[in-house]
Amino acid sequence: MTTAEELAQLSRELGREDRHLAILGEGNTAADLGDGTFLVKASGTSLGTMTPDGLSRVSHAKVDELLDRPNVTEQEIEDGLVACLADPTHKKPSVETFLHSLCLREPGVKWTGHTHTTSVLAILASKQGAEPFLRHVCPDAIVVCGRHVLPVPYINPGLDLALAVREGLAKFRAEHGKPPKVILMKNHGPVALGSSSKEVLNIMLMLDKWARVLLGAFAAGGPNFLPEEDAAKIDNRLDEAYRRKMIEAKA
Numbered sequence: 551m552t553t554a555e556e557l558a559q560l561s562r563e564l565g566r567e568d569r570h571l572a573i574l575g576e577g578n579t580a581a582d583l584g585d586g587t588f589l590v591k592a593s594g595t596s597l598g599t600m601t602p603d604g605l606s607r608v609s610h611a612k613v614d615e616l617l618d619r620p621n622v623t624e625q626e627i628e629d630g631l632v633a634c635l636a637d638p639t640h641k642k643p644s645v646e647t648f649l650h651s652l653c654l655r656e657p658g659v660k661w662t663g664h665t666h667t668t669s670v671l672a673i674l675a676s677k678q679g680a681e682p683f684l685r686h687v688c689p690d691a692i693v694v695c696g697r698h699v700l701p702v703p704y705i706n707p708g709l710d711l712a713l714a715v716r717e718g719l720a721k722f723r724a725e726h727g728k729p730p731k732v733i734l735m736k737n738h739g740p741v742a743l744g745s746s747s748k749e750v751l752n753i754m755l756m757l758d759k760w761a762r763v764l765l766g767a768f769a770a771g772g773p774n775f776l777p778e779e780d781a782a783k784i785d786n787r788l789d790e791a792y793r794r795k796m797i798e799a800k801a
């Protein structure tokens with residue numbers, strides 16, 4: 551399977567109606583091609599019916615040019631999206647192209663998915679925002695979604711949101727020594743960062759479950775969060791297993 555075919559498949563999985571992760575044109579996906587370019591969902595396409603010709607190939611370097619330019623106007627962003635194309639025959643890429651480009655350049659990240667998951671959004675759009683996701687309620691979410699998530703305040707989709715995510719990713723890595731698996735954008739939705747398309751799907755499905763468990767727990771008197779030391783222990787064990795695998799792979 552080509553990367554384009556695999557990305558189209560991931561998109562359709564995330565766009566499945568019965569999963570309530572995204573409807574209509576909501577959400578977007580991207581995959582790094584390892585040559586300074588990446589594939590991203592084209593503007594105006596739908597995840598649920600995605601095919602390889604609904605994907606646009608974009609240059610990371612051209613995205614950086616736009617991100618580093620001060621005081622960019624709405625029109626310059628519109629034109630900039632087209633100017634970022636590595637293949638000029640492709641459609642205009644999604645307005646979230648900048649965000650995906652930044653995430654794909656984090657260490658170990660090759661695939662990204664962004665959705666407007668109903669359960670997750672129910673919490674992110676509440677008075678509590680991303681707060682309930684800063685602690686854990688079950689071990690599986692730590693294993694799949696990571697011990698720490700990156701919360702981002704509400705900012706209209708586009709260049710400004712990407713700049714806030716860039717700052718958040720740098721801070722997160724300085725603090726935790728690795729990129730997050732989950733970014734939670736308040737009043738907007740989650741982004742999953744993975745090393746494979748399967749990991750992105752798994753993160754999104756587990757995050758949805760986590761959010762539904764939280765909503766149920768709030769309805770049943772409030773969540774009973776796991777003690778910090780237990781959550782840290784599971785996370786450390788994963789780090790340990792990962793390091794061992796890396797050492798074995800090198801040997």
Ligand SMILES: [Zn+2]
Binds near residue numbers: 577664665738739
């Ligand atoms: Zn969105």
